Amino acid sequence: MRIDGTAYRTIWPEEDGSIAIIDQTRLPHDFSVVRLTTLDEAAHAIRAMLVRGAPLIGAAAAYGVALALRTDSGDAGLEGACATLLATRPTAVNLRWALERMRARLLPLPESQRVAAAEAEAAAIADEDVEINRAIGGHGAALIRAIAGRKAPGEPVNVLTHCNAGWLATVDWGTALAPVYAAFEQGIRLHVWVDETRPRNQGASLTAWELRHHGVPHTVIADNAGGHLMQHGKVDLCIVGTDRTTASGDVCNKIGTYLKALAAHDNGIPFYVGLPSPTIDWRIEDGLRQIPIEERDGREVSELTGRTADGRIETVRVTPDGSPVSNYAFDVTPARLVTGLITERGVCAATREGLLGLFPEQA
Numbered sequence: 016m017r018i019d020g021t022a023y024r025t026i027w028p029e030e031d032g033s034i035a036i037i038d039q040t041r042l043p044h045d046f047s048v049v050r051l052t053t054l055d056e057a058a059h060a061i062r063a064m065l066v067r068g069a070p071l072i073g074a075a076a077a078y079g080v081a082l083a084l085r086t087d088s089g090d091a092g093l094e095g096a097c098a099t100l101l102a103t104r105p106t107a108v109n110l111r112w113a114l115e116r117m118r119a120r121l122l123p124l125p126e127s128q129r130v131a132a133a134e135a136e137a138a139a140i141a142d143e144d145v146e147i148n149r150a151i152g153g154h155g156a157a158l159i160r161a162i163a164g165r166k167a168p169g170e171p172v173n174v175l176t177h178c179n180a181g182w183l184a185t186v187d188w189g190t191a192l193a194p195v196y197a198a199f200e201q202g203i204r205l206h207v208w209v210d211e212t213r214p215r216n217q218g219a220s221l222t223a224w225e226l227r228h229h230g231v232p233h234t235v236i237a238d239n240a241g242g243h244l245m246q247h248g249k250v251d252l253c254i255v256g257t258d259r260t261t262a263s264g265d266v267c268n269k270i271g272t273y274l275k276a277l278a279a280h281d282n283g284i285p286f287y288v289g290l291p292s293p294t295i296d297w298r299i300e301d302g303l304r305q306i307p308i309e310e311r312d313g314r315e316v317s318e319l320t321g322r323t324a325d326g327r328i329e330t331v332r333v334t335p336d337g338s339p340v341s342n343y344a345f346d347v348t349p350a351r352l353v354t355g356l357i358t359e360r361g362v363c364a365a366t367r368e369g370l371l372g373l374f375p376e377q378a
């Protein structure tokens with residue numbers, strides 16, 4: 016994506032061997048690039064959410080392995096790096112997927128070849144993510160185009176999205192937002208309702224920032240507004256991302272996604288999920304019982320951070336002293352509430368049969 020005329024991915028290797036990332040904890044106030052040089056820095060970047068979003072977490076972990084092997088390219092170094100990175104965040108399955116792919120590629124190699132092979136494999140994971148998302152964009156744009164064809168002339172298609180599943184959550188393009196960007200490029204008139212996505216506000220801070228830079232018409236709304244908008248005919252379709260989707264089509268995504276799916280179901284509004292294949296967990300069927308849900312620091316709920324009128328970044332408390340808080344980061348939307356899964360190989364039903372129809376090699 017282009018920011019002020021410069022093309023960026025969210026992660027890239029530098030000439031000096033470091034790995035550059037955009038520090039997403041500073042957006043939308045500062046665009047700041049950080050260099051990662053060690054395993055610990057890579058693990059911290061994922062844990063503290065300098066990088067976040069399932070596909071980007073996977074790519075960052077792959078580059079983290081490459082950084083780790085520079086210090087210790089033996090079997091113990093490789094296994095230790097994978098264990099450290101796997102422990103950073105529990106829900107997005109792309110993390111496990113990327114680490115298993117790195118391990119399978121690197122373990123059989125002699126130690127002397129591992130660093131170069133790790134760098135090449137991490138770069139391949141990043142490049143593949145871009146192509147997967149580009150394909151998701153094409154398939155999803157066709158859905159948006161079909162809806163646009165049924166609207167009155169000049170009326171935009173209203174898309175509602177939750178959290179940030181745009182290019183910042185991936186290496187480029189995004190998953191849920193890839194169809195939006197593709198449709199926008201095709202000249203389809205659209206407008207995006209952006210859920211603020213408390214507690215960390217990835218919608219208000221990141222999705223809005225992305226869409227604004229790309230010139231896509233959008234409006235940030237409080238998380239609780241979506242149902243009201245749907246009841247009044249102001250949402251044509253929902254598209255969200257996912258951190259892990261089971262083999263039977265249950266969709267785990269940012270907390271609050273389930274409530275949007277319920278409201279969409281009640282109002283007969285299509286609810287789609289942008290799903291790159293590395294986000295499918297083929298080993299599990301029951302999302303409610305089998306997906307580990309991350310619980311994060313309660314201060315993300317009890318505090319709010321923002322920029323003051325005179326440019327200072329400030330954090331303020333919004334709960335009374337002594338009130339307990341809890342902070343579940345994800346929820347599971349049962350497959351029955353999902354209209355379709357937009358994958359790189361096309362759109363399918365959120366069922367085992369639907370997914371296997373597109374990915375028969377997983378049968």
Ligand code: MRU
Binds near residue numbers: 069179180181257
């Ligand atoms: O906690 P985050 O910001 O990592 O959560 C991100 C999401 O929930 C996204 O919707 C999901 O990873 C899909 S990203 C293409």
